[in-house]
Amino acid sequence: MDDGSTDDTVSIARDAANADPRVRVVEAPHRGKGAAVREGFRAARGQWVLMADADLSMPWDNLSRFLEVAGQHDAPQIVIGSREAPGAERTGESGAGA
Secondary structure, X not given: OEOOOXXXXXXXXXXXXXXXXXXXXXXXXXOXXXXXXXXXXXXXXXXXXXXXXXXXXXXXXXXXXXXXHHOOOOOOOOOOOOOOOOOOOOOOOOOOOO
């Protein structure tokens, strides 16, 4: 989901979509992150939907933790990760430890 980015995000996303048919790029005018997330979830298809920022502030190796929970027969409908949760470590990012 791109909401009017002015950098190379759309180009990079299109390259990923061309390489993998499971990836789609949905473009919309800039209306803020909340609107972008909402529109992205509305456009999503598949058993699971994952929201992550393009700057990869959530390392992809955390995906296995999500799938571990999501694959349980009594899995919650929504799984939310947070950099602010107890035990979370913030390293190598702007505002780390703030």
